[in-house]
Amino acid sequence: MIEKEYAYFPGCSLKGTARGYEESLLQVFSTLGIKMKEIDDWNCCGATFYMSVDEMLSFTLSCRNMALADKMGGKMVIPCAACYLATKKTKDYVQKYDTIGGKIRGALNEVGLKYSDKVQLKHPVEILHDDYGLKELSSKVKKSIEHLKVVPYYGCQLVRPYTDVDDPMHPSIMDKVLSALGAKVVNYPLKTRCCGGSLMGTIEDIALRLNYILLKEAVERGGNCIAVLCPLCQFNLDCYQDEINARYNANFSIPVMYFTQVIGMALGLDKEKIGLQRSLVPADSLLR
Amino acid sequence: MKVQRTIKYEEELNRNFPHEVADYPGGENLWDCIQCGTCSGTCPVSLYMDHTPRKIIAMIRGGFKDDVLKSFTIWICSSCYACTVQCPMTIKITEIMYSLKRMAIDSGYFPKKFAIPVLAREFVEMVKKNGRVNEGLLTTKLMLKTEPFKMLKSASLGIKLMRAGRMNMFASEKIRKPEEITKLLDKLEEK
Numbered sequence: 001m002i003e004k005e006y007a008y009f010p011g012c013s014l015k016g017t018a019r020g021y022e023e024s025l026l027q028v029f030s031t032l033g034i035k036m037k038e039i040d041d042w043n044c045c046g047a048t049f050y051m052s053v054d055e056m057l058s059f060t061l062s063c064r065n066m067a068l069a070d071k072m073g074g075k076m077v078i079p080c081a082a083c084y085l086a087t088k089k090t091k092d093y094v095q096k097y098d099t100i101g102g103k104i105r106g107a108l109n110e111v112g113l114k115y116s117d118k119v120q121l122k123h124p125v126e127i128l129h130d131d132y133g134l135k136e137l138s139s140k141v142k143k144s145i146e147h148l149k150v151v152p153y154y155g156c157q158l159v160r161p162y163t164d165v166d167d168p169m170h171p172s173i174m175d176k177v178l179s180a181l182g183a184k185v186v187n188y189p190l191k192t193r194c195c196g197g198s199l200m201g202t203i204e205d206i207a208l209r210l211n212y213i214l215l216k217e218a219v220e221r222g223g224n225c226i227a228v229l230c231p232l233c234q235f236n237l238d239c240y241q242d243e244i245n246a247r248y249n250a251n252f253s254i255p256v257m258y259f260t261q262v263i264g265m266a267l268g269l270d271k272e273k274i275g276l277q278r279s280l281v282p283a284d285s286l287l288r
Numbered sequence: 289m290k291v292q293r294t295i296k297y298e299e300e301l302n303r304n305f306p307h308e309v310a311d312y313p314g315g316e317n318l319w320d321c322i323q324c325g326t327c328s329g330t331c332p333v334s335l336y337m338d339h340t341p342r343k344i345i346a347m348i349r350g351g352f353k354d355d356v357l358k359s360f361t362i363w364i365c366s367s368c369y370a371c372t373v374q375c376p377m378t379i380k381i382t383e384i385m386y387s388l389k390r391m392a393i394d395s396g397y398f399p400k401k402f403a404i405p406v407l408a409r410e411f412v413e414m415v416k417k418n419g420r421v422n423e424g425l426l427t428t429k430l431m432l433k434t435e436p437f438k439m440l441k442s443a444s445l446g447i448k449l450m451r452a453g454r455m456n457m458f459a460s461e462k463i464r465k466p467e468e469i470t471k472l473l474d475k476l477e478e479k
């Protein structure tokens with residue numbers, strides 16, 4: 001069991017295109033009795049775009065969030081894989097490079113905040129696997145999800161370049177969580193092959209092809225749904241299926257769920273409560 | 289047939305360039321590269337690049353500043369870190385690509401109206417002002433500035449997303465104290 005309350009950092013996507021992720025995460029955690037409170041007045045983590053324009057700005061933004069989380073007990077939950085990496089990288093660099101750390105500490109001081117390197121960063125899948133425990137989790141199943149043949153897609157930012165979550169190329173942490181709930185997990189060698197991320201908005205031709213490859217392999221391996229841990233992975237795989245079908249003469253119609261939605265199904269939560277109605281490829285055929 | 293030299297003469301190279309790159313955090317062990325090609329082999333988008341990641345490393349070390357910063361490669365890199373975790377010499381190729389992007393932006397080395405730097409700049413402006421990002425608004429602004437014709441094609445996706453409650457262009461995603469962000473960032477720039 002988990003005693004402490006977590007400091008929840010939603011990130012911008014979970015308030016926008018990934019609302020279903022937030023809805024399912026909150027429902028699942030409260031059903032399981034995991035206490036979590038949203039960080040008051042959090043800001044965008046800066047993620048990849050900031051990194052390409054000005055790294056210092058990106059680090060500073062993440063440090064403000066960590067300073068806020070520290071005030072709440074220092075256990076920070078980050079469901080967006082991109083935010084997770086940006087924050088983790090910041091923590092690493094602040095420690096490794098004095099020039100970066102010193103400057104940021106000074107700036108934070110100016111607004112009355114203090115950065116502490118004791119903040120712990122966790123993705124929800126780590127909390128379920130490491131802190132909550134698989135045994136406890138499987139005892140909470142209310143509804144069978146044995147008919148789900150889940151393709152576990154991790155994407156890249158959660159497992160790389162830092163390797164403390166799991167193996168950077170062949171992770172299995174989500175596989176274990178979903179199997180513990182009774183789902184069949186498909187062997188999917190492309191589980192960490194990048195979907196292109198924001199290339200979908202910039203060089204669409206490349207991103208569509210990458211996602212086509214991911215979908216094709218998912219279907220050929222016998223999956224009837226895909227589970228993801230990152231808002232952008234969900235967006236690319238779910239929202240572009242029509243366009244991919246048209247371009248590559250395919251007929252994909254495979255639901256792409258946040259892993260918390262799959263858990264929600266096993267916990268017997270209503271479709272609307274876990275935001276399943278927000279997916280563009282409907283998951284209704286999988287609801288029993 | 290006209291024979292053309294494809295690499296530069298020594299005097300056209302920038303000897304300082306590799307040191308510039310190595311000085312960025314993450315660029316430290318640039319000199320350890322053994323040109324094995326593992327990075328290019330693992331990269332999911334190397335086949336779209338004009339120079340593969342391995343070649344980029346070699347070109348940096350050789351001082352091919354213009355060619356590297358003008359290359360499409362650095363914009364095609366999706367920062368997936370596959371190369372970084374596979375490199376036998378633990379070279380942080382992804383971080384190097386980030387450094388190159390920043391150098392290229394700073395020195396204006398990219399095609400006009402090219403989407404990625406535009407998106408990056410719009411993003412920065414939005415965060416500076418509001419502390420958070422509204423994704424719908426961000427993509428719309430991007431398209432208006434780069435490919436206004438794409439708007440029509442993307443409109444149907446936008447409508448679907450709005451219906452699903454996943455996009456609200458008018459929601460003001462804003463923190464309570466955006467001035468705190470401005471102050472923080474100004475402070476950084478001072479020093």
Ligand code: SF4
Pocket residue numbers: 010011012013014043044045046047048080082083421
């Ligand atoms: S990574 Fe994306 S979702 Fe996460 S805070 Fe940054 S901009 Fe928002």
Ligand code: SF4
Pocket residue numbers: 081082154155156157158193194195196197198230231232233234366368
């Ligand atoms: S959206 Fe793509 S780029 Fe981002 S974490 Fe997922 S796989 Fe990686």
Ligand code: SF4
Pocket residue numbers: 320321322323324325326327328341342345374375376377378379381
């Ligand atoms: S994998 Fe590493 S050592 Fe091999 S070519 Fe790429 S950068 Fe050089």
Ligand code: SF4
Pocket residue numbers: 327330331332333334341364365366367368369370371372381382385
């Ligand atoms: S980080 Fe960039 S260069 Fe490296 S493998 Fe990924 S896309 Fe290729």
